[in-house]
Each structure stands twice: as structure tokens, then as C-alpha cells.
Amino acid sequence: MTDPKAPVAIWPDIPEPLMPYSPAVKAADWIFVSGQLASDFKTGIAPEAIPANPHLESEQALQSKFVMETLKRTLAAGGADISKDVARIWQWLPWETPTYDDFLNDNSWPDGLSITPYLDTRNEYIFEPRPASTAVSIRALPVRDAHIEIDMIAITDGSEPEGFSPGPEVPMPLAGYSPALRRGDWIFLAGEVPTDWVGDYGEARSMGPESALAKDARVNPHVWYGSEIEAQTDYTLWKLQKIAESAGGSFKRVVKAEVYIGHPSDYEGMDKVWKKWFPDNPPARVVIPYMGLGTRGSKIEIALTLLADDSELEIETIHTTEAPEPFSHEPQAVKVGNFLFLSQQMACDSNGVLAEGMLRHKNFPWYGLPGKNQMAYMMKNIAAICEAGGTKVENIVRRACFHDEGDHFADSIEEWAKYFPGVKPASTTMKIGGPLVVEGANTMLDLIAYVPD
Template identity: 60%
Template sequence: MAENDRVAVWGGEPMPLMPYSPAIKAGGWVFIAGQLASDFVTGLAPEAGGDGRNPNGYNALELQSRYVLENLQLTLEAAGCDIATDIVRIYQWFSSPHPTIEEFWEGNAWPKISITPYLRTRDEFVHPPRPASTGMGIRETGLLVNKTILEVDMIAIPGGGTQGFEVPEGVPSPLAGYSPAVRRGDWIFCAGEIPVDWMGDYMQGNDMGTPSGVAPEARVNPYFWYGSEIESQTDYVLQKLEKIVQAAGGSIQNTVKATVYLASPADFEGMERVWKQWFPENPPARVVIPYMGLGGKGSRVEVALKVLADDASIQKETIETSDAVESPWHEPQAVKAGDFLFFSTAIAHDELGNLPESVQRHPEFPWYKQPPRLQMAYIMDNVSAICEAAGTSVENIVRRQCFHDDFTHFQQSIEEWSTYFPGDRPASTTLEIGGPLQVPGAQFLMDLIAYVPPS
């Protein structure tokens, strides 16, 4: 197999029920699909507590974490990777009854859970310098298998040589044992940053209003009617990331892809205002995902970046085509760097940011049409045009994360999705986050990465 071939990897993990590959290897990277603690036969796997078996007396999260990480280890080994040293980016999703949708709309993104049992297990498998990390709380019904409470996906680059970076002076140090940034070759992968100083008001009596973990510099005084919390928090997060990227040998202006996690779609406008100030020209590809439970009480935004180092041998290229709908937000359709194409939020929208009429049911004909299929087809028509403009094709998509407002739309959308991949299907993670999304009436959004074969 040539290094740049796009191939699926199967490592003996349970056979999934939906059309995806456990991993896709392309361009020297390995994209790992989301793993749940399921055998895809009985539901929650017996070894993960599905039959009540737990001889070691593990916490439920610890028990499921061990099952998930053991299967991820198998997949990575089949791809020629070492789980201990070759992961550069890890994504973790933890289910919780909080926040509710109502709490999200109030700006409350606190999940009210502890992930320490997971971290304890992770540290047995993944060694320092640990990969850049994102951990998110999602709704209690947010995973596709009943009784599962954790999903994990990854990006790995085989061969070792990852360089980890500590936080620079003046930047608060995270508590969860991950690297704020790691570098592999031309790329800097940044962990998700939230607007906290990892101290907050704990054991202090000088808080303003409700006790919070948000750093003082990111707060708005609640006793006056001035200021915007989401703007202050977004600006503080980007200040932190700017220093972290510089310490790792890059510039935040050379960001290829940003992922923004919000408490509520209501925070989009304020975040967007700050984004334009930080990236006035040539902004990175960006995916914005609402209804995310954040790991610092009072936080409303988290941002994670993929950045090219200052001395990188490749450059980023903004991809825009008139054959796809123009984004109404401050983000390009996609950005290409090296062998990969990173898309901005893939969601059904028109040039004004509204849901296109073509994907909707007529209110007088409520039983006609299948909106989930129509929305997926609409999105994929645009994705196909963007791929073509970048010198690749839809069949070369390597990774997708899909976020649904309601899982009742899942089956139709995934069936439509699968029609675009006659060969190896992309690695995939699918979650339910709630709604409405930032485009009212949209039923899901996707975060996509495609492989661009060398010409």
C-alpha cells in the first residue's frame, strides 16, 4: 500500500451497525471513528457492564472507558499506530442530564459530572506528551446505544515524534493532564480552550454573582448593563490560544481549521463579532457546534485549532467555488493544507443563512417529502462542488462528525449519506445535541475532512 492511499482499517473491534469504517488511513494520518462501549449485538457490551459483571468494582464510566480504549487500541494497532504515543488529537463525549436545553439557552453549559474515572483509565493507555484534547458533555440521550455514557474518537499519525508543549508563562495550566498543544511535522494541534483560569472562585469570597470558574479577565460585571459575556469569553479564549500557538512555533493567523463549541446558538452572534476582529482576512475553516457541555462552570465557549507551524513546508489555501452555496458567516467554504481539505460547518443553508425551501415540507402537505434525506443530499451537493474545486472528490472524505437535533432523523440521513461512498466509508461519529440549531429547521450539522491525493 502506498502511503497516500485512502484505505479503511479494521482491527477486530465489534462490527458497527451503521455504514462507516472504524478507521481511515490517508495521507499519513489515521482517522478513528467514535467508539462506544457496545458489542453492537446486545447493546451495552457485557464486559462494559451490560450483564452486571464488574469483578474489579470499577465506576461505570471507568468500566466503559476501559472497554472503549481497548477497542481503540486494536484499531490503532491495525493501522500501524501505538495508542500510547501516536495520537495527536482526541475527542471525548460524556452524556449527562445537564445542561437541559433551557439551561443552555440561559447560557449555562455546566454538565454537573466528574470525568476523573475516565482520565484515570485514559492515563493507562495514553502516555505523555498526551494529545491535544477536547472533552464535551452532551445530552443524556446523545449516544446511539442505550446505557452507553461515553464516546471517543481520535486522529493519529504513526511513527512517533510528537512534541508536546506546556502552557506558556501567563496562561493558566489545565488540570486534566493533556497537552495544550502538540506538534507533529508541519502541524500544531491545540486542545480545546475555555475561558477559565482553572481556579475561579473556589475557596474565595470575591466572586461577582454566582460562583464561577471563568477567569476574571473574561467576565462581565453582572451588576451593570454593559458588556457581553460571550464576547468577553471568546476574546479571552483566543488570547490564550494565541500564546499557546506561539509557544509551539506558530501563529494563530495561520490557523487552518477551528472548531467552536457553544452553549447556545444565541451566542453565535457575539462569538462571530469577536471572530471577525481576530481574523479580519483569510479566516480559517470553522465548524460551530451548539449545546455543548463545557468543563468549566460559567463557560459559554470552547475553541480548538489546527494550525500550520511558521516553518511548515506546506501552505493553507482558501477554497471557494460559485458552484456551492456561499457561507453567510465569517468562514470560507473550506481550507486546503497539504493532503487535506477541512470544511466549514456543513449544514443545510442558503446564502442568507436560512433553511432552503427545497429541503422543507410544505405546511399544507405535512406527510410528503423526507427532510433528513433532502438536507443530506443538499449538503452533499455543496460538499461535492467544494471537493472538486480543491482537486478531490466526495469519495475521499475521511472523517465526519455529525450532530443531530433529534435522533429520529438519523436513519434517513445516514442512508442518504452512505450512497455517496461505494467503497470504503469515512470514519464517523454521530451524536444528538438538541435543537434548534443555528439554522432554524436544520436537523443536523457535520464536521468533515477530506483527503486530497497528490497530483
């Protein structure tokens, strides 16, 4: 008997991608849309997204309009309305700064980047309450001169979107997105940074280093004590807890976390604080380094997906001995209803050390395919986790892929494609421009899979 909720690829009338992915995948009333760029996938940036006179038209605005039109048609082909059905949106913006040296020096600020042309365009397509949002700068996208890539999750379960704002003790964002959006059982929290949205701006006397950080997220630079990443993580999670409560949720029901940090050295301090806020049964989690963050001075951004407290759905932590234990404070995966949310995947062991055989031998630099080998290693582990969660690799519906420098992209994606003879997952791919938390890993995956009833 055919499963009516099973993944189905959506192929609207849009430029066909060059890589092996579906423009969107629909499963159990959720639509996972691949990262869309302003490309015709023939010449590069589509001609209609290139300004005739860059002094008269914004490149970012033209590309944003092309992408939003593509997303609108894609969602319509899946039975969704872009103006009201999008629950979660990611915006990836390539920018020259911060550089690798900037990250080494605790600077995650993309100096000179403005997303106002994009926001003005987006607001023509997506209405209130706007979806939970994350916007970060990254090093590069797979199409030359692309200024933005956007992917999203839409929900078509018949529920109405409800936007929530926290009480006056939690500062409101400036960019017009919903701090929390509820759709049925699910609550999506936008990426939060440790800011009060004011910081030192307009102050006659600085409260500390020039930044937009909230006072509670800072440490005193004139003493030996305190950890910036710990203070910022703690304040950001405090904000998220308040926002979750305003939407009818709590940290006991968090299913998935996305954590964006500057330098990988911030990982340890972040994880230390994480254990305090999620001592037992932590959510699935992916931690992505070298992210340019939208407030000066920030070292971290966190977005959460959770169940409402009144939901009857159950959260199940998934574990198998056939895959390595996570090297930090997250499970291998979390299962809720028809979805399995996997934690970050890299080609490493339980100690966070690269698995044997994943790099070329230093004395034989022409031999071996590290991208292929690392992807095969990850897929073996992913298959085991999927099986433990009641599904299989072929049911993966969303993939976000983060490459260090992108040198091994070709053999990596070729190996990935072998596992999906049928419906290919929605996919977003980018270069972050620096070594991952696991030294030697060239790729990190963030995955969601469909689980049959």
C-alpha cells in the same frame, strides 16, 4: 498507478458497526478513527462493560476500558501506537444536564458530571505528552446507556510528539492533556475555555457569579455594558494565541477551528470577536451548539489545528460559486498538503436560512423525508467544494455528524451512504438535543477529505 497515500479502510478484530462507516481510515500517514462506544453492536453495551455490582465498579471506567482497548487494537491495525501516536482526541459524554432550558438561561454546566474514572483509565493507555483534547457533554449517543464515545486522529509519519505548555501568564489545565501538541508540520491545540482554572473556588469573597471563569473573561453584572460571549471568546482566543506561539505557531497559520457554544444565540457575539482575531483568510470552522462545557460559567470552548511557522506547507483558501457562500466568517474550505478541511455544512443558503424544500409542508405532515433531502442538498454542495479543492466526495476520510433531535437519522444516514461505494469515512454521530443555528436544519456535518498529490 496506485496512490500510496490514498484512503484505506482499517478493519481490526473488533465488533462490527451497524452503521455504514469504517472503524478507521488511513490516508497520508494520518489515521482517522471513528467514534467508539462500549458496544458489541448486538445487544447494546457489551457484557464486559457492565458492572456486576455498580457499587463496586464504575460504569464509566468499565466502558472507558472497553473503548480504549478497541481504539488500541484499531490503531495497531493501522500501524500506530495508542500510547504515543494520537495527536487529537475527542470525548463525547451524554448527560442529562444542561437541559434545553438551561441553555436558554445561559447555563452550559453539566451539573453532577465527573470524568475522573475515564481520565484514570485513559492515562493507562496514552502517555506523555498526551494529545490535544476536547471533552464536552451532549444529549445522547446512538447506543442506549453508553456513557462515552471517543474518536481521534493519530499520525504515523515518523515524527516524535512534542508537548508544549505556555508561559506562566497562561493558566495550565487540570486534566493532564497537552495545551499544544506538535507532530511534524502540524500543531494541535486542545479545546480551551475562558477559565483560569481557579475562578471563585476557595475564595472568601466572590469575584462575580459563581464560576470558574477568569477575571478577564467576565463582564460587570452591575452595569448595562458588556457582552459575556464576546468577553469569553476574546479571552479564550488570547490564551490560544499564547499557546500557539509557545509551540512555534501563530494565528496566521491556523487551518481549522472547532467552536463549542451553549445556546445558538451566542453565535453572533462569538463571530464578531472572531473577525477581530482573524480579519483576513480565516480558518475553516465548525460551530456546534448545546455543548455542556467543563467549567462552570463558560459559554464557549475553542480548539485549533494549525501549521508550525517553520513548515513549508502552504495554506490555500478554497472557494466555488457552485456552493453557497458561508453565512459567517469562515471560508468554504481550507486546503493544506493532502487534506481539505471543510467548514460546517448545513442545508442552508448564504444567508443562513434553510434552503427551500428541506421540510415537510405543514399541510402534508406525512409526506417527505427531510433527513434525506437535507443530506442530498449538503452532499451536492460538499461535492462542489471538494472538486474546487482538487478532490472528490469519495475521498472524505472523517465525518462528525451532529443531529438536532435525531428524528431524521435513519433517512439521513441512508442518503449519506450512497456516496461511498468504496472506503467509507470514519464517523462519529450524536444528538445535541436542540435546534441548530440554522432554524429547521436537522443535521450539521464536520468533514475532512484527502487530496491526491
